[in-house]
Amino acid sequence: MDQAEGLRNIIKQSAIQSRPAARVITVTSGKGGVGKSNVSINLAVQFRRLGKKVIIFDADFGMANIEVMFGAIPKHNLADLIYHGKNIREIITMGPMDIGFISGGSGIASLSNLGKDYIDYLIKNLAELDLLADVIIIDTGAGISDAVLEFLVASGEILLVTTPEPTSITDSYSLLKALNRHPKFDRNNTAIKVVANKVGSFDEGRQLYTKLNAVVNRYLKIPLMLIGVIPEDHELVKAVMQQMPISIQNPNAKAAQAFNDLATALATNATDPVYHKRGMSGFFASMIRGNR
Numbered sequence: 180m181d182q183a184e185g186l187r188n189i190i191k192q193s194a195i196q197s198r199p200a201a202r203v204i205t206v207t208s209g210k211g212g213v214g215k216s217n218v219s220i221n222l223a224v225q226f227r228r229l230g231k232k233v234i235i236f237d238a239d240f241g242m243a244n245i246e247v248m249f250g251a252i253p254k255h256n257l258a259d260l261i262y263h264g265k266n267i268r269e270i271i272t273m274g275p276m277d278i279g280f281i282s283g284g285s286g287i288a289s290l291s292n293l294g295k296d297y298i299d300y301l302i303k304n305l306a307e308l309d310l311l312a313d314v315i316i317i318d319t320g321a322g323i324s325d326a327v328l329e330f331l332v333a334s335g336e337i338l339l340v341t342t343p344e345p346t347s348i349t350d351s352y353s354l355l356k357a358l359n360r361h362p363k364f365d366r367n368n369t370a371i372k373v374v375a376n377k378v379g380s381f382d383e384g385r386q387l388y389t390k391l392n393a394v395v396n397r398y399l400k401i402p403l404m405l406i407g408v409i410p411e412d413h414e415l416v417k418a419v420m421q422q423m424p425i426s427i428q429n430p431n432a433k434a435a436q437a438f439n440d441l442a443t444a445l446a447t448n449a450t451d452p453v454y455h456k457r458g459m460s461g462f463f464a465s466m467i468r469g470n471r
């Protein structure tokens with residue numbers, strides 16, 4: 180039995196034993212600082228309100244975005260699971276509203292050169308994550324690094340956060356262009372959903388999407404949909420300063436309501452990932468396997 184087959188068996192077994200695998204949503208952007216971590220964390224809160232169990236996976240290696248926004252420091256990270264014998268439950272930190280989060284930490288960088296025993300252990304543990312959560316939100320780093328692209332090609336569902344700033348729109352395009360060139364990118368099995376953030380009006384959000392979609396459609400032929408529009412809201416900035424997601428701190432604020440709409444839109448727009456991308460175990464199996 181080769182390694183890929185071993186991984187498939189582990190995933191298959193967990194699929195038989197359990198309920199459906201968790202829905203994995205990867206949040207990304209071309210340009211940094213456009214609102215990925217806020218989208219991730221507020222989406223988590225709103226999914227909780229819809230009765231879903233949610234885990235946020237902070238894959239922004241080194242930046243520790245989510246823990247700062249939660250005001251909670253995790254004791255362990257993914258590297259402790261891979262190398263120091265911690266199990267998956269030990270590396271989950273519980274935040275407000277019982278939202279779990281996992282810090283990728285330095286574990287992310289070493290994913291591409293793990294030995295077989297480590298991989299088996301990691302995938303087995305991640306399969307357990309599929310039992311603990313309905314939705315897993317992955318907050319990636321910004322920009323077109325190889326590490327981010329690896330995450331994106333393993334994803335069945337991507338939220339691309341873009342603001343009306345011209346550089347944000349062109350950077351989103353550049354990211355999609357790099358993704359499109361990636362040998363493992365599978366356009367038919369990747370749903371890319373645009374979240375327009377920091378807009379002055381709903382129309383501005385639509386226009387941003389229309390502009391981006393026109394060039395993407397013409398040059399890359401990747402289908403793109405608009406899934407949410409979040410207004411620029413000073414209340415959100417205040418919430419960030421207080422290390423509290425705006426959806427908890429001020430649920431009536433315009434941005435919080437828009438995050439509520441985003442979660443509702445996503446809940447009714449579930450994408451069915453192909454077998455090898457299913458759940459967190461499938462996600463990582465497809466990521467690791469492709470690197471061999």
Ligand SMILES: Nc1ncnc2c1ncn2[C@@H]1O[C@H](COP(=O)(O)OP(=O)(O)OP(=O)(O)O)[C@@H](O)[C@H]1O
Pocket residue numbers: 208210211212213214215216217218239242244320321376377378409410411412413415416419434
């Ligand atoms: N809807 C909004 N209204 C007003 N300000 C916003 C909004 N969204 C984000 N911001 C501002 O942008 C800052 C950066 O947001 P956030 O940390 O979520 O971005 P990011 O894309 O995760 O950044 P990084 O690339 O550094 O990880 C916030 O601290 C806030 O000040």
Ligand SMILES: [Mg+2]
Pocket residue numbers: 215216217239244318
């Ligand atoms: Mg961030």
